[in-house]
Amino acid sequence: MDSLLAQLIGRSQAAKSWGILRLTLLGSFGLFVVAILGLYQLLKPIDKRRSPTGRKWRLPPGPRGWPVIGDLFLYAKGEEGAREIARYGEMTTTHLGSKLWVVLNSNRLATEIYARKGAVTNGRPHYPIVSDLISQAKRSVLLPAAEWSERRRVMHQLLSGTAMTRYMGYQDEESIALLNHYLDQPALWYRHNYRYANSVIHRITFGERPDEKDDKIRDVTQAQFQFLMNAPPLNFWDCFPGLSRLPIFLQFWRKRYEEIGRFTYNAYHAYWNPIKEKVQAGQAPPSFAKDVILGEGKFSGSDTDKMFLAMQITEAGSDTTRLAINIFILAAVTHRDKFLKARAELDAICGSNAQRLPSFGDEDLAPYLHACIKEIFRWRRIFIWTPEHELTQDLEFEGYFFPKGTNFVINHTNIATNPDLVESPEKFMPERWLDGNEQDILNGIWQFGAGRRVCVGYKLAQKSLFINLARLIYCFDFKAREPFDDKNINHFTLGEPFPVVPTVRSPAFAELIRQAAVRRKDD
Template sequence: MFNTTLDYNGVTWSIGLLVIVVLYVLRPYLRVVPLKSLPYAPGPPMRPFIGNIMDIGAGKLWLKLTDYKYEYGDLVYLQGLGKSILVVNSLKAMTDLFEKRANKYSDRPILVFGNDLMGINRNFSFCDYNDEWRAQRKLAHTALNLTAVKGYYGMQEDVAAVFARDLLQAPGNFMALMRLTASKIILAITYGISLDTPEDKYITILEESSRLGVKAAMPGTYLVDFLPILKYAPSWVPFQREAKYASHLMELSITGPFEHVKRDLEAGTAPPSFVQQLLTDPLHDIADFERRVKWAAGSMYGAGAETTYATVMTFILAMALHPGKQRLAQAEVDRIVGMDRLPTIEDRSRLPYVNALIKETMRWHPAVPLGVAHRNSEDDEYEGYFIPKSTLVIPNVWAIAFEPNEKYDPQAFLPERFLDPSQPTVDPSMWAFGFGRRICPGRFLAENSIFIIIATLLAGFNIAPPDTGELKAQFSSYLISYPEPFDCQIVPRSGIKASMIETRAAQSTI
């Protein structure tokens, strides 16, 4: 029998929602622009009610926004549905706003799905510039400052050697093995946890949580970020179910490893780690200490493992596509390091072509093509344009990476561009790890991890396209962009190299 009560409630809810949405959408058209009625930065044509904001939801968004740079300039403004977005397409503007005006531009976007429904703003990478951020950042700094990371050299070299040994045994499984390798480094440093397989329970949960997190952190992924009223939609709506699942998974991924360390501490078996050190010797000037340690530790995994994985996968893809550059780097490793050992992190300063190759890998496809968006805490003016308070400000680092060059084609894979003083190319380290107060505290650790894994691969293996089928460079579209699954050949350069890898891996303590 027809249920009139449920039908009436559903119609009432729908009409109420429609009225609220219409009023919300009309907000920007009723606003009086302060600061002497300065104009907004230019942008695509506006449409009735929705403005031009829906352009932000396109796949491979960095390509569209970079096209906008050449049509509208270094600043591109998008608005509608009650939201404002400013795309910043030059390193100068990013430096001016995020570093010179860090007091105004250090907040994070208000992402309803990610923050209100999933809870990623408990992670200090995504929370506003506030006391919570300061406390967690201080904790992370104890494990990730330039002096502290030197203590991890041996562990990182061990992990790289074990990765190389595992590739000898299962080269076709390189993507899963690299996932395991990136996870090993972060989990060993953060929790003292040693992992043996990609199917370990901690990796499984952390990877799925990270996947949902980077999806939620990408502006435009969910309509609810543009229409916050939708967060009150019924629980059966698909995005509500996804948010509930993601929130539960995030809590598991943060709590599980943390409780693991606490149990080991009680048993007196906890190995040295970030969490072990802090729980043993607490910082008494930080309130709510244990909770903040837990979330600071969880933040380190998402920021470190995901970007390291993305960069090394991009390197493997690039080497399969550009064997000539691989041979040049291998020749340098053989000449400088020698033929009787694997590289170490201490070798990094003596390998200029390898370093240029890594920089070109980071430039050729940035792991975070649109950076991590900022939000301004007050109205501002820049270059004669008005920037309203709470504007989502996107650093389009792709536009910097692919800046046209009179000498070097930005589309080409050319490490040599970083070795040519006559035509300087911006070092990716200037933009790959964030800006101002939001610069990634784990950048030194990440740079060392990426170097030692890539240098080890160059020393021990040849990477080539598959025997059958065409190899194409295709990448995902979320906040952290990875190569889509691909096939390639990874074979030891010689029997002597294979034996050297086996010997070094056997010395590992991981």
């Protein structure tokens, strides 16, 4: 009897244990299913979700893509991938991870969507990595419209109107310094381009020349490179912004980007803080930083907001100009006939025997040089993709129905290199821009963005390019030091991007440069 009772009790306990185990397994499985479904919702592109109105989205054709990752492999091909995307038509639907990217493959559509539909295509998507972590949600170029608008107003105050006249004086002086550096140290031509660009924007922002021996700018430049190298579609995790909603302990990828964010903050702070202290001590000259960023009531942001705003202007204003000058020198070496045609235009204006340096007063007389500037941005684009414009409400457009949250992005590669759109796209041909709009750098060129989000400093950049290219073409020749592959160049390096030797045109031009430098010092 006791034995039978013991057996019954044992069976009962086993059944109970099994029941508990079964409930635990079922519960775990249920949690796993819930987690998978929740993760699926986080990774689901907006066009795969039901419309709140019940209407079906209607999107342009595009590649089928892979489950979850979408067309990431296609974007990883760089310009080759951009050309493949354009094969689907004037507008292509793609998925960058869980993001819906509708690619604009023509000038017409870029104008329609970015400019004429700008009231609803002015947004920016959420960038958990490159904005929140690397930029501490302070870089205005990535901020949504509500947070971007005041920063835009402040930057516009700096880079437009009567202020441009004063800045032309800075550009003129620093351009003469550039010529002298080329004369004294021709092998460091790429460094002189960087010094010019940094010096001009530093004077505009802070009212004085930077200390050329100050190494802190190198860290600022490195911070900018890290920002550019992690912008979509280059950063995998920003292609899945929904993952930022996961508990932080599950976001194993955060640590690396938090470290970049700390490096960026420290680099900015080391550069900015001495300037801020001089302003507060009353020892700084009048400047944008003093009067607008740190001035009472001019900009309502926090101290960190002010630092990022000033440093963003400094880094953005220097690098694009440097890269564009480098690219023109590449064109001068690989397409010497175009270089000589630009020189002939300047010789007709200034004299072919070093009579005088080109000046800003010659801008209206040099359409071919302006065409060269536009061709720089088409021939060797600095950016394959520029930040996307996010749709802030549902949009019906040319038979399509796009959901709020659609990201529109310009296909710079196709617009610039498609042989159906561009004659001999591989050649540097400024003649293609001689259409009466040579001085309108935004006409047909999208590297500065477009619509309400267009770069506020594009006019400043254009003037810097005009004065420097005019004077370099007029005074110097360029030749390759050794053979090199001009199709495979890392333009973002701070070292020499390609082997080039600049030489002054003649002793008369060297003397012209020296005399200009003496006059600049006397002034």
